[in-house]
Amino acid sequence: MARSCFTACALWGMACVAAAQLISDPGAAGPELELVHLYYDEFPTGIAVSSTGRRFSNYPPGLDANNTNDGTNGKYTVAELLPGNSETPFPNTTFNNPPGGAINYTVFPPVGANYQNYLIGVQSVVVDPADRLWILDTGRAQTDNGTLVPASYGGPKLIGVDLTTNQTFTTIVFPPDVAYPDSYLNDVRFDLRPNITSSGHGVAYITDSSTEGRNGIVTVDLGTGESWRHLDGDAVVRPERQFLAYVWGEPVYFIPGPGRPFTYLPFGSDGIALSADAETLFFGAVGSRYLYSIPTERLRDRSEASEVLAQSSVQSRGQKGVSDGFETDSNNIVYVGNMEQNAVSWYNPANATTGTFVRDPRINWVDTFATGADGYLYFTVNQLQLTQAFYPGTDRRVRPFALFRVPLPNGGTKVSSPE
Ligand SMILES: *[C@@H]1O[C@H](CO)[C@@H](O)[C@H](O)[C@H]1NC(C)=O
Ligand SMILES: *[C@@H]1O[C@H](CO)[C@@H](O)[C@H](O)[C@H]1NC(C)=O
Ligand SMILES: *[C@@H]1O[C@H](CO)[C@@H](O)[C@H](O)[C@H]1NC(C)=O
Ligand SMILES: *[C@@H]1O[C@H](CO)[C@@H](O)[C@H](O)[C@H]1NC(C)=O
Ligand SMILES: *[C@@H]1O[C@H](CO)[C@@H](O)[C@H](O)[C@H]1NC(C)=O
Ligand SMILES: *[C@@H]1O[C@H](CO)[C@@H](O)[C@H](O)[C@H]1NC(C)=O
Ligand SMILES: *[C@@H]1O[C@H](CO)[C@@H](O)[C@H](O)[C@H]1NC(C)=O
Numbered sequence: 001m002a003r004s005c006f007t008a009c010a011l012w013g014m015a016c017v018a019a020a021q022l023i024s025d026p027g028a029a030g031p032e033l034e035l036v037h038l039y040y041d042e043f044p045t046g047i048a049v050s051s052t053g054r055r056f057s058n059y060p061p062g063l064d065a066n067n068t069n070d071g072t073n074g075k076y077t078v079a080e081l082l083p084g085n086s087e088t089p090f091p092n093t094t095f096n097n098p099p100g101g102a103i104n105y106t107v108f109p110p111v112g113a114n115y116q117n118y119l120i121g122v123q124s125v126v127v128d129p130a131d132r133l134w135i136l137d138t139g140r141a142q143t144d145n146g147t148l149v150p151a152s153y154g155g156p157k158l159i160g161v162d163l164t165t166n167q168t169f170t171t172i173v174f175p176p177d178v179a180y181p182d183s184y185l186n187d188v189r190f191d192l193r194p195n196i197t198s199s200g201h202g203v204a205y206i207t208d209s210s211t212e213g214r215n216g217i218v219t220v221d222l223g224t225g226e227s228w229r230h231l232d233g234d235a236v237v238r239p240e241r242q243f244l245a246y247v248w249g250e251p252v253y254f255i256p257g258p259g260r261p262f263t264y265l266p267f268g269s270d271g272i273a274l275s276a277d278a279e280t281l282f283f284g285a286v287g288s289r290y291l292y293s294i295p296t297e298r299l300r301d302r303s304e305a306s307e308v309l310a311q312s313s314v315q316s317r318g319q320k321g322v323s324d325g326f327e328t329d330s331n332n333i334v335y336v337g338n339m340e341q342n343a344v345s346w347y348n349p350a351n352a353t354t355g356t357f358v359r360d361p362r363i364n365w366v367d368t369f370a371t372g373a374d375g376y377l378y379f380t381v382n383q384l385q386l387t388q389a390f391y392p393g394t395d396r397r398v399r400p401f402a403l404f405r406v407p408l409p410n411g412g413t414k415v416s417s418p419e
Contacts, residue, residue, distance in 0.1 A: 027342070030358030031406040036378065038085045038400035042067050042075065043387070046187075046325075047380050047403055048125040048133060049372040049414075050163055055081040056090060056133060057380070057403070058122040061102055061141035062148055062184065064387060068102050068121075068141045077102075077122040078135055081403070091166045095119055102141040103149055111181070112139045114154035116173055121155075124368070128190035129417035132169075133161040136188045136206065139179065145258045146388060148211075150181035158188065158204060158220060172220060178227045182212040186270045187325055187368070190222075191278040191296060192417045199223020205281050205299060207269040208237075211256065215268030217283065219299045230299050230310040237269035239287020245322040245385075247339045248364060253391035262391045271326035273334050275349065276415050282317070282334050282347075286324055291317040291336070291347055291354075320347050320354045324384070327369035327377065329412035335377055337366030344369075344379065344406075358406055371414040376405040 042059035043066070049055050058078045061068035067077060076089035076096040089096040098118035103110050112120050124136040139155020142148050156179030160170040179185055186209035192202035201223035208216045208229075216232040231237050243265045245252045253262040267286035274281055274296070282293045298310040321338035323345075328334050335357060338345040343359040344366055365384040371377055380403050386396040 027361045028359055029343075029356055033358065033360050033362065033404045033406060034376075035402060036405050037081050037403040039087075039382075039402070040085060040400045041087070042079075043397070044367070044380050044382055044401055044403075045384075046122075046124045046126070046368045047370045047378050048127045049370045049374075049376075049378055050127050050133070051131045051373045053372065053374060054163065055378075055403070056125045056127075057081055057087070058125045058135070060123045060138065061121045062123065062138055063142070063384070063389070065142040065144050065146065077119045077137075078125060085400070091161050091168065095168075103143060104152065109147075110143060110149050112141060112149055112151040112155040114152040116154045116157060116171060119159075120151075123185060124187045126188055126190065127163075127370070129192055129415065131163060133163055134188060134190065134204070135159040135161065136185055138183075138185050140184065146255075147257055151179060151183070152181070156183065156185055158206075170222075170225075172222070172225045172227070174218070174227055178218055178229055179208075180210075180214045182210055183208045183214045184210040184212075185218065187272045189272050189274045189281070191274060192222075193278060196296075196300060197221050197223055203300060205272060205274070205296070207272045207283060209268050209270040209286065211254070211266040211268075213238075213266075213268075215285070217269065217272075217281070217294075217299060228302055230307060231269075231294070231314070232307075234311055234314070236290075236292045236314050236316075237283070237285060239264070239266055239268055239285050243287040245287075245339055247385050248342070250385075251391075252385045255389055255391060255393050262393075271323050271336060273326035273328040274415070276328060276330055276332040280349070282326055282328070284320070284323060284326070284336075286322070289319040289321055291320045291334070293317055293349075317347060317349070317352065318354065321345055324366060325368035325379075327371055328415060329371050329377070329408050330415050331408075331410055331412045333409075333412065335369055337369075337379070339365055339385075344377070357409075362402070362404075371408065371412070372405070373414050375408050375411070375413045377408050377412075378403060378405045 079087035139151035206218040215237040323336040
């Protein structure tokens with residue numbers, strides 16, 4: 001090769017440098033990725049890791065119609081990950097199998113089923129600082145032709161599971177003016193400080209990433225079950241106009257439904273992480289490279305001026321790249337996916353700086369993070385932008401999907417509950 005290059009160059013009178021002598025992108029940086037689990041069957045988004053190392057994932061039928069249970073085939077939207085890349089429906093098979101399926105076809109157009117006692121379409125699973133598993137149900141699923149049906153009351157809910165018994169201990173159903181039929185409740189974080197509410201059981205903060213425009217942040221009082229929204233429709237929770245990301249060198253356009261023209265990336269507020277002291281919530285839209293934060297007290301406030309106070313208190317932390325989920329560790333470092341760099345990046349609030357934590361050519365859409373008490377950062381890589389909901393509208397994913405982990409730097413670990 002070098003010889004023929006030399007010949008060609010000599011022939012044309014050009015400077016000739018053999019390809020091997022050129023500096024090139026190393027493609028990898030940071031700690032080695034450790035492969036934890038391969039997903040050969042359903043399409044995962046979330047990952048949650050308990051204090052004893054139990055791992056859970058969820059498989060939203062709102063992103064892949066084949067995650068949808070049709071009432072007969074025993075599929076699941078939440079599973080515990082077991083050795084040997086196997087998965088078992090969690091908390092059990094029945095709870096994952098709504099009678100008649102996740103979609104109510106008795107009305108036209110069809111809607112999400114209204115069961116409060118079954119899982120419909122789960123977008124996130126999170127282990128809180130008290131080691132309980134929380135399941136966030138959007139109440140929505142796709143039909144076979146890729147139409148995302150609206151939710152019915154009863155579908156969108158937050159369910160707590162006691163990991164010592166595998167039994168649910170609470171179900172908080174969202175009213176239709178908190179989870180709108182076209183909301184997409186995406187990810188959740190827990191602030192369990194007893195003194196932040198009069199009911200004393202802490203709160204949850206949830207992003208609404210709806211591709212149909214219903215973006216905002218939901219706060220839930222875990223003691224009373226009440227919930228409310230802030231930052232509704234604010235530019236900081238919305239995708240930016242004409243936002244175009246690139247993954248593995250390809251532009252990412254979205255197809256909003258069967259036979260519809262493609263659009264720019266329409267996903268709103270999705271990634272969410274709490275500072276280690278739980279005083280600050282970080283959030284960002286998938287259709288944006290910006291990281292934003294808000295003092296959590298502004299989200300808990302329900303006073304007359306609370307919405308203008310909330311909008312006035314959002315801070316831009318600058319650009320961090322294109323991300324889906326976020327996570328924070330005990331050193332108060334915020335980890336985010338960086339889709340355009342095949343990377344996981346960090347943001348340090350102490351120096352307002354972002355940087356690359358790990359890069360690897362196998363990273364193809366970092367969906368969701370979890371920190372473990374074992375000092376590892378876990379994250380799913382799920383090829384989301386290769387599903388049929390993205391241009392050119394064909395399913396180009398290649399199984400398996402992956403769960404990786406890397407050790408957190410500087411002795412970082414999962415955040416325990418602040419007092
Ligand atoms: C779902 O599975 C069926 C049968 O294997 C396949 O034909 C279809 O393409 C799959 N759809 C998606 C969105 O993966
Ligand atoms: C389906 O919709 C009908 C009409 O709204 C309602 O009566 C029924 O309870 C719904 N069933 C489920 C499982 O959502
Ligand atoms: C909880 O569920 C897991 C499987 O997901 C099972 O291995 C374990 O034995 C169950 N524990 C209890 C107490 O039922
Ligand atoms: C499945 O889990 C749910 C929620 O904990 C519980 O109500 C139900 O009894 C369980 N069903 C079976 C068959 O174990
Ligand atoms: C809750 O109590 C802690 C410890 O006493 C204190 O630092 C914090 O400011 C309190 N938070 C609120 C919202 O009152
Ligand atoms: C797709 O399915 C939905 C729900 O069944 C139906 O309302 C719609 O007409 C279908 N669209 C196309 C383009 O087939
Ligand atoms: C900011 O903090 C990060 C994480 O601790 C560190 O790696 C980086 O060197 C710091 N940068 C500056 C300019 O202090």
